[in-house]
Structures are given as structure tokens and as C-alpha cells.
Ligand code: GDP
């Protein structure tokens with residue numbers, strides 16, 4: 001893809017119009033030249049962290065330019081809260097979306113977890129559920145039973161689940177193994193221990209992030225930026241951290257598609273009498289039968305219905 005004098009690299013930072021690409025020759029500061037817009041979408045950043053790009057060497061103006069982007073395997077966007085209808089690409093070419101959740105202090109609802117997992121399906125990014133603060137569950141009434149039930153539920157659906165205590169270090173080795181060699185995007189509500197986990201995975205990251213923010217705060221009003229960090233001792237493993245972004249980009253689900261994003265519901269839907277079955281009240285519905293027989297978790301079905309309701313009302317636009 002590159003011209004003879006160009007190098008190929010991966011974008012590891014993006015602040016405003018400035019990008020940093022990691023190339024065989026080291027990190028190169030660059031800007032964007034050309035039109036890379038996604039059709040039908042106005043984005044604030046045409047290039048995103050995780051993009052594989054061609055970089056032309058600095059010309060007379062002293063600036064290196066990104067001249068081409070390899071097609072993305074996937075990408076995650078965030079729509080602006082304001083009315084500009086612009087979207088921000090948070091990250092591209094992600095192997096894993098990791099949701100850090102807790103069952104106590106705070107207690108993250110299964111509805112939130114299911115919405116995250118469904119959104120990851122819609123973005124075609126494999127998801128991993130990381131349950132943190134397991135050290136606190138031993139003190140909760142039925143805390144460990146709850147943990148095992150949640151692990152069992154999501155593993156049965158087909159998701160990888162890794163339970164950890166960032167405080168005691170328990171399970172962190174399993175998390176490291178699960179992330180090894182992959183590019184993972186870490187998400188999680190405030191207070192679940194995402195920063196503690198990231199700091200444990202990448203010692204010194206807090207310091208780096210603070211320094212970079214300090215540099216940029218002087219010149220610009222940037223509120224969101226993502227950064228790609230390598231996992232120590234793992235040449236191909238990295239995480240994309242998005243300070244200030246707790247969740248995921250939003251997806252406007254179409255009613256007919258919601259069932260596609262719940263793997264166990266999707267699988268059963270082939271046995272429904274009607275091929276456009278929405279699994280709400282239709283006769284001969286295989287999903288409703290499976291719920292009656294306890295083969296599909298009621299909590300998952302409740303989440304499915306709540307997303308379906310949002311799709312009906314066209315209100316599924318708020319970031320979560
Ligand atoms: P973030 O908002 O998701 O980045 O969460 P933080 O990493 O700032 O953690 C929130 C609070 O939870 C802090 O007081 C942490 O010390 C605490 N915390 C993080 N991980 C654990 C854990 O595994 N066990 C316990 N008991 N507390 C934790």
C-alpha cells in the first residue's frame with residue numbers, strides 16, 4: 001500500500017488533528033492529508049487509534065502526513081452529545097472489548113452487561129467480561145454463589161469470563177493470559193476498578209497519561225483521546241485506554257436485528273415458527289419455549305426486551 005518513500009505504521013495516539021504513528025523507525029508525529037471519511041458519517045477524527053496507516057516523510061513544511069488507511073476490521077464510534085451529528089472514532093481494529101464489571105461496590109446490573117455485550121456483537125468485536133473486586137464477595141451474603149452464577153451464565157452463552165481482584169492480585173494472571181497477543185479495548189463504569197487493573201497490567205501508565213494530558217492541556221481543549229499501550233513482556237499485546245470514556249459507542253439497534261446480538265437467542269430463532277419472530281408473543285416461538293424450560297436465562301431475555309423497547313421508541317441514543 002505504501003509508496004516507496006512511505007512507511008507503514010499503527011496509530012497509537014490521537015489528540016485533535018495530531019496523530020502519533022508507531023513505525024519500524026519509531027514514533028512519528030503526523031497529520032492527515034486526504035479524505036478518509038466513512039460514507040454517511042461525519043467524524044471529528046478521520047483516522048483513529050489502531051488504524052494501520054501509510055505515512056509520507058515530512059515535506060518542506062516539516063510535517064509528516066498520513067496518506068492512506070488500511071481497511072478497518074472493525075471500529076467503535078461515539079456520537080457527539082451535542083447536535084452537530086458528528087461522531088468520534090474511539091478505536092479501530094480491536095480484537096477484544098473488555099468490560100470490567102463488579103457484582104458489589106458497585107453492583108453492575110446484568111442489563112448493563114447485556115447491553116455492552118450486545119453492542120460488542122453489533123460492532124463485531126469479541127467481548128470478554130472481567131469481574132473485579134472478587135475479594136469483596138466473600139463478605140457479602142451469597143456473594144460467591146452470585147459470582148459463580150454470573151460466570152456460569154455468561155460462559156454458557158459463549159463469552160470468556162475472567163474474575164479478578166485487582167486489590168489482592170487474584171486472577172490477574174488469567175487476565176494477562178486472556179489479553180496476551182491481542183489488542184483490547186478496556187471499558188467499565190466509574191468505580192469498578194478499571195484504572196487499578198490498567199495500572200497493574202502496565203506499571204507506570206498513570207504517570208504517562210498524566211504527562212501527556214499536561215502537554216495537551218496547554219494547547220488545546222481536548223476532552224477525549226485514546227491511547228494504545230503495549231503490555232510489558234508481550235510484543236504484540238496491547239490495550240487501548242480511553243480516559244474519560246467509560247462505556248462504548250452507541251448503536252441504533254433495528255428491532256429486527258436485536259435478536260442477532262444475543263447469541264443464544266439467535267441460535268434458537270432458527271427453530272421459531274415464523275422467520276421474522278421477535279420472540280415476544282408469537283406462537284411456536286423456540287425462544288419463549290426455552291425460557292419456560294430454563295434453557296435461556298430470564299435476565300438475558302429481560303435485557304433483550306428492554307433493548308427491543310428502546311429500538312421501538314428510537315430512543316436508544318444515549319451513551320451508556
Ligand atoms: P475506576 O473508576 O474504574 O477507574 O476505578 P478505580 O481503579 O479508581 O477504583 C475504584 C475504587 O475501587 C478504588 O478505591 C480502588 O482502590 C478500589 N478497587 C479497585 N479494585 C479493587 C478490588 O479488586 N477490590 C477492592 N476491594 N477494591 C478495589
Ligand code: ZN
Pocket residue numbers: 269272273277278279280282284285286287288
Ligand atoms: Zn421466536
